[in-house]
Amino acid sequence: MHELHMQRLDAIANMTVGLAHELKQPLSAINAYHSVVRRLLEEHGVSLEKVDRALDAAREQAFRVSEIVDSLRQFVSRGEAVKSRESLNEVVRSACEFTDAMAVENGVNTVVRLDAKPDHVLINRVQIQQVVVNLKRNAIEAMRDCERREMIVSTRLADGWMIPTDVADTGHGLRGSVKEKLFEPFMTTKPHGLGVGLSISRSIIEAHHGKLWARDNPGGGTVFSFVLPLAEL
Numbered sequence: 001m002h003e004l005h006m007q008r009l010d011a012i013a014n015m016t017v018g019l020a021h022e023l024k025q026p027l028s029a030i031n032a033y034h035s036v037v038r039r040l041l042e043e044h045g046v047s048l049e050k051v052d053r054a055l056d057a058a059r060e061q062a063f064r065v066s067e068i069v070d071s072l073r074q075f076v077s078r079g080e081a082v083k084s085r086e087s088l089n090e091v092v093r094s095a096c097e098f099t100d101a102m103a104v105e106n107g108v109n110t111v112v113r114l115d116a117k118p119d120h121v122l123i124n125r126v127q128i129q130q131v132v133v134n135l136k137r138n139a140i141e142a143m144r145d146c147e148r149r150e151m152i153v154s155t156r157l158a159d160g161w162m163i164p165t166d167v168a169d170t171g172h173g174l175r176g177s178v179k180e181k182l183f184e185p186f187m188t189t190k191p192h193g194l195g196v197g198l199s200i201s202r203s204i205i206e207a208h209h210g211k212l213w214a215r216d217n218p219g220g221g222t223v224f225s226f227v228l229p230l231a232e233l
């Protein structure tokens with residue numbers, strides 16, 4: 001087989017594993033909203049407003065599933081993801097909303113500071129949302145057994161042309177042996193982890209001419225950062 005074709009099949013195989021991973025989050029969110037609605041309906045004096053909110057949230061997650069599938073389809077047919085000019089702050093904010101329920105459920109206090117200005121970037125919106133969701137989900141999971149559970153998500157403009165986005169947590173931090181292999185596919189320390197979130201996230205950011213890395217949070221925990229170039233005017 002032609003080598004380029006082989007590489008393409010390889011990339012598709014990787015994306016399929018990634019897809020299984022990415023779809024798990026919105027699908028379990030839909031499941032959770034379904035239970036919420038059922039519980040609300042069983043309550044005495046049903047609050048239609050709450051039912052309505054939960055159904056809206058479930059619909060948004062179902063829409064996200066179809067966006068993720070669409071982006072895979074685009075990739076398979078064209079070999080690359082379609083990029084458009086977006087406000088990074090808005091994309092990060094919308095990705096934050098996807099994980100809000102998970103943060104609240106886990107008793108995590110989240111602060112979002114979107115200070116990058118200007119903040120226009122040339123990106124595949126769904127993929128960058130996936131990266132933010134992955135980093136936030138990891139942060140929440142790392143704080144599960146910690147007393148202090150604080151997450152700060154922030155963007156800023158650096159050197160006039162780069163936008164770093166940070167996801168900082170106060171979790172268990174990175175042990176030396178984990179640190180070295182963090183971005184290797186299938187590296188996981190979680191009993192039910194797939195170990196692909198960070199390797200996919202890094203390849204997404206690199207396909208956007210950016211960088212993704214981790215460092216210790218000085219107050220305990222970890223900070224994951226990715227940097228994207230500001231789009232030209």
Ligand code: ADP
Nearest residue numbers: 138139142173188189190193194195196197198
């Ligand atoms: P998974 O979440 O399925 O394990 P990832 O590639 O997203 O896969 O993460 C790989 C590993 O990196 C995790 O199992 C965990 O050990 C470590 N890790 C990721 N994010 C954090 C974090 N915020 N704090 C501490 N460890 C982390």
